[in-house]
Amino acid sequence: MELEECQPENLASLSNDIANNYISSIKLSNFRNYKSFKANFSHHPIAFIGKNGVGKTNILESISLMQPGRGIRSVKLEEMSYKNRGNFGVYINLERNRNSIQIGSSLDIASSKLRKVKVDGKYISPLGLTEYLGIISLTPLMDKIFIEGATNRRKFFDKISWVFISAHANNVRSYEKAIKERNNLLKANSSDKIWFDNIEKHIVKYGTQIIINRFKVLKLLNEQISNNIINFPKANMNLVGEIENIFNQNPDINTFSEMYLKSLNEKRKIDFYRGFTSIGPHKTDLDVIYREKEMTANLCSTGEQKSLLISIILSVAKSYKKHTNLSPILLLDEVFSHLDNDKKQSLSREIESLDSQAFMTGIDKSDFMTFNKDSCIINLDSN
Structure with missing residues (x-):
């Protein structure tokens, strides 16, 4: 069934349904290629189509700034400003359980390199x-x-974790700050034992919480994946590393924290030689296995890897909705264009069954013909 093609300003009239959690409007100012842009949305799936370079992904990137970090492209904030003007604004109206919340994210490089x-x-x-x-x-x-490398997989899983546990992002930030301080002491060949002891206590405090939160989320996702009945491969996921081995061998949190602190102390000598902290959740890797084939994801075909990623993302969305009672917001950039018709149909049904807002991009509306009439296309070429 063909989606209804809409202009941005007319989307709000499509449906009076209220979703748990969805963006009802967005306004951009000096963001990427948009000097100005605004649109209203229903809670149904929305596809932005248009030629390459028209600004489809830029809209998804602006929405991604409604989370910690530097958005889906992970670039410097000043690179997001229109014609390098050094300032931008992204403003959304969030409908949450029939309450309206206004959220803005902005940058003015003249006053601060940090976004407000x-x-x-x-x-x-x-x-x-x-x-x-x-x-x-x-x-x-x-x-x-x-x-x-492991770094991108670790960051991927941490972004998933803070969707479930809001404190996780702050724990990661505090932990990274403490690790940086310890590394600076190592590089300076400092012999200040008291300062080392103090920093390592902070590392253990935040590092322990990071590990606990990661394993909590891992358990939720693996359970959801096992229960999924979908036309995408199932993944077995595990967190691996030296600190995870210690954690698995010491389920008592106090005992684990003591062992963690002891390991940091014992590794000072070798860490002095290396110039960095060699143990902790900043060294964790995410191990993914294609369950049916019992094959590690790195050995799978490109198509299988893409399908595994989709399977994981769907499990995140379902688990988030189940355990928070809130609808997630999906950002799917150029996902449908690389799928065959069978997989497009399957992914469309999965998104619709979530009853959650999804923002998608593609070059042509033919990529989204598998959605029902409640979904909507915005043609940016004609905007």
């Missing part, structure tokens, strides 16, 4: 955005995640 976030007119840390909405993304930049 406001919720209903009050400044908050970007880390606090996860308390208001959960955004789950799948972009072409993630296509090589299974064959790249």
Whole structure:
């Protein structure tokens, strides 16, 4: 069935349904190729189509700034400003359980390199955005995640984790700061034992919580994947590393924290030689196995890797909705264009069954013919 093709300003009239959690409007100012842009949305799936370079992904990137971090492209904030003007604004209206929340994310490089976030007119840390909405993304930049280094897989899983546990983003930030301080001491060949002891206590405090949260989310996702009946391959996921081995051998949290602190102390000598901290959740890797084939994801075909990623993202969305009672917001950049018709049909049905808002991109509306009439296309070529 063909989707109804719509102009941005007319989308709100499509449906009076109220979803748990969805963006009802967006306004961009000096963002990427948009000097100005605004649109209204229903809670049904929305596809942006148009030629390459028209700004489809830019809209998804602006929405991704409603979470901690630097958006789906992970670039410097000033690169997002229109014609390098050094400032931009992204403003959304979030409908949450029939309440309307106004959220803004902006940058003015002349006054600060940090972006400012406001919720209903009050400044908050970007880390606090996860308390208001959960955004789950799948972009072409993630296509090589299974064959790249552990860092990208770890960041991928941490972004998933803070969707479930809002404090996780702050724990990661505090942990990374403490690790940087310890590394600076190592590089300076410092002999200040008291300062080392103090920093390592902070590392253990935040590192322990990061590990606990990651394993909580891992358990939720693996359970959801096992229960899924979908036309995408099932994945077995595990968190691996030296600190995870210690954690699995010491289920008592106090005992684990003591062992963690002891390991940091014992590794000072070798860490001095290396110039960095060699143990901790910053060294964790995400191990993914194609369950039916019992094959590690890095050995799978490109198509299988893409399908595994989709399977994981769908499990994140379902599990998030189940355990938070809130609808996630999906950002799917150029996902449908690389799928065969059978997989397009399957993914469309999965998104519709979630009853959650999904923003998608593609070059042609033919990529989205598998959605029902409640979904909508915005042709940016004609905007």
